[in-house]
Amino acid sequence: MFQKHRKSFKQLIIIGVTCIGAFSVVFPAIWMFLASVRPIMETLQYPPKLIPQELTAEFYLKLFRKTEYFMYFLNSYIVSVVTTLLCLAAGGIAAYGFSRFKLRWGRFLLVSILALQMIPAVSLLIPYFRIAHSLRIYDTRLMLVFANTSFVLPICVWFLKAYIDQIPIELEEAALIDGATRLKGLWLIIFPLVVPGLIGVGTLAFLRSWNEFLFAVSFTETPKSQTLTVGISLFFGEYVRDWGGIMALTTVASVPLLIIFFVFQKRVIEGVMQGSLK
């Protein structure tokens, strides 16, 4: 009897503490959303009121009127999608190569690719800046894809290699015996099995690319190529702060990620766990 009470008491503490913790963690995001639907005066009033008195859609409506915001969204989307696809493709087949073949410099090449993400972004800023100008791709989305690859490619190679390592080689051997070429075996057998891994790493890659700030702000100058993160950061320079407007922009910038992340969450966590525990 006493044991039962102890167990439920323990449960209560665990659930209680976790809930409080979770609420504290989520609160800043909730506050952000609230600030995007309340009039500025209400958001900034002191003492702050948790329950909104008045709701307004004015900031979201304003978003639609400013064409720059639309461009930011489009650019973020294009850059992230292209970077992710490029890195999944190049990284995926490289992962296959590293996993299934014993290459003489295999170890060295693999470590080099992984080391790429350890390089501080600041250190790459200046060389990339020079490259951007000399190739005349400064202020283009292409440049951002190029720059983002530096940290997206390594994670793709790493996680996908760990994933492919886990697929038993007998499957391909069986296909080869049946007369299929290695490439056919790759496509028909390996690829379907790697799909969950691709989704997991792909989501992570997309997320990191979408949220990237430093390269985006350093290599762009006009809404032609500026991304959402740059748009949000412009807020910090201004004197007159449109809190409502910027919160609306931030919410819009974050919502796609939230949705994608929650849908593919399981795969992402699986991928991260698998890749890191190697």
Added chain:
Amino acid sequence: MRNLTQKKQYLQGYLYVSPAVILLILIGIYPLADLVVLSFHRIRADKPLEFVGLLHFIYVFKDKWFWNSFKADLIFTAFTLILHLVLGMGFALLLNERWVSTTLRNLMRSIIIMPWVFSTAASALIWTLLLHPFGILNFLAKVLFNIGPIDFLSGPWLAMFSLVSTNVWMSFPFFMVLILSGLQSIPVELYEAARVDGAGPFKRFVYITIPQLRTLLGYLVIIDTIGTLSQVDLPRLLTGGGPSRFTETLPYHINRMGLLSGNIAYGAALSVVMLIFVVAIIGTIMKAVIQKE
């Protein structure tokens, strides 16, 4: 490589690996080489690169603002790392326990991971609002501790506190997810045996949990240290280097001195110094972790 089939296999392997390697050269090796070369030169108004040897490097080591940013970076990273470990471990332990309802637990887990989704710009923005003189944190400070409205970005240590808090909020989920997965791979029998031997929860934690997680924690410490040391975004956006450049961490210092001020060659030299620093840190931590084995 004796026979033809082996050689063919070999070449095939390289073929698969080649696109990634080409990218590696284009976005990694070539730029780094360019960086190093640039750091030994100076760019003058009359175009050509002028070789100046170690000029920039000597200046770097004599510059008090360089050392200031170095110190700021270390402080920032140390506090962030500690909080990452504490929060990550804390939440992971809570989520690792057996819950009455697994759906509730998974829901909690999803909620706690959420800050991961926000960009540095978004996080800086959200926290600027929270830290506002009329904001929630000030309100709590008044209600709980009866302190007047604080400008969280006005004092050096206050600004550092704000910076660290925002950074930890934004990035601790990564820690938590990995620690949780590590916890879940610890065999339950170890705990059972310890419980039979009469070890309390604290002893079980110190003598079983920590040693089992040792490699994972080592890996996390390396990744996190380098990541935090290299961060430009938050100091740049949230505090702008803080009052009197107290929160001007090394990467932000490099960004300011290099690209933002147009002095590219000097920035290159600073970048090289930072690179060496990062490599040294990796080496030191790896040695410490390996020696413990």
